[in-house]
Amino acid sequence: MDSPKAAPSAARPLSPHLQIYRPMLSMMMSIVHRITGGALYFGTALIAIWLVAAASGPSAFATIQEIYGSIPGLLVLFFYTWALIHHALGGVRHLIWDTGHGFEPRERELLYRLTLGGSIVLTLLIWTVGYAVRGGAG
């Protein structure tokens, strides 16, 4: 019997794939949602390491704080924050779609713009407040 994996005997037309399309906001946002999810997956290890260091004692905690507080460390944490907010807002968008709403072209565009704009504004806001708190702590 025919296996679904058997090679097609005739050259049948295939459905168009990614490379056929002009990049659009909708597909870029979908791709970015997946990439941020993948990045956050590995980023959770950074949080686990930070918690384990805090549980281990002052010297381990100081080491990790120094690494995370270095320029490359801060850069990673900054993009981690953005990925987290972007993925969270993208998740809200998907939850709205799950209810059957927000599929009209204008609504979709609005949701994409809110996700992208919101992720940038909120990330900058979080870091501004973070530095204000740090300044306050001396």
Place this chain on the structure above:
Amino acid sequence: MRTPLGHVRGLGAAKAGTEHFWMQRMTAVANLPLTLFFVAVVVALSGSSHAGATAMLGTPWIAIPMLLLTLSVTFHMRIGMQVIIEDYVHDELLKPIAIMANSFFAVAVGLASVFALLKISFGV
């Protein structure tokens, strides 16, 4: 004679029907308030000393949501990464290895975080 539809009905790549979809959405909903809380905790802890950080992380009203977040996030990320693996890894040996490694990573991250939070809380 089984049709291709008969082969896949009720199974799909995850072999578990819609269970994954539902857990993905449920943990996503749980993650939203817990992540907001987590961001607030990290911002409040920015630049604090070890004593300050552990004192804050060890209070029940911080530690309990942090534990809930760990549970929900590690569950959510395990499902999410499994979907990515199922989309891109088709090798019959590599795929189960990747799916296993995914579970190992998620459980390791989750358990390490839970252990650390409990140790900080109970101060042993």
